Amino acid sequence: AQSVTQLGSHVSVSEGALVLLRCNYSSSVPPYLFWYVQYPNQGLQLLLKYTTGATLVKGINGFEAEFKKSETSFHLTKPSAHMSDAAEYFCAVRTGGGADGLTFGKGTHLIIQP
């Protein structure tokens, strides 16, 4: 079975500073990895995903993530935080093949300080 660990339930950064949200996964087979953002009382919006190929994945709104198999990590970064980035971020994993749903981490609440 797969699992996802997001370090830090809350992360606070200053506007313009680097954003780093950490995600580690466990999976017995090559994983598919996702980052989603959720605003209050809304569904999830896909930021980016890794399936195969290039390990550095670029997503929307300036976010990117790097798949590191040796570290079983898929950390999310953004060079310069914007006030509109304040939201809940979820990392998720799915094992390849089949019709499995996603396993989510507990989420990280990103706070942007003016």
Added chain:
Amino acid sequence: GAVVSQHPSWVICKSGTSVKIECRSLDFQATTMFWYRQFPKQSLMLMATSNEGSKATYEQGVEKDKFLINHASLTLSTLTVTSAHPEDSSFYICSARDGGRLGYTFGSGTRLTVV
């Protein structure tokens, strides 16, 4: 891009009644849909997986007789919470899988409050 429409966005019902939530894929055929539940300030927990034309597969601990799932067409899945109780109050989110793009598109969620 792929769009999933979920209705209603919120609903308040009396204890003991049933509530139906609809999830539609608007511009693609979703052979597989997923239903998640999210408690306040917590993560999403997968409740069940539904495949068009077949019975849903429920996760361990989810009561299939309480949470009825129907996936009668390639664009529509419904979740019916039967005999709802206050502890069923939660945020329910559906997701549709577009197999061709290995993507999961989420609906906007339904806030269910049972009083």
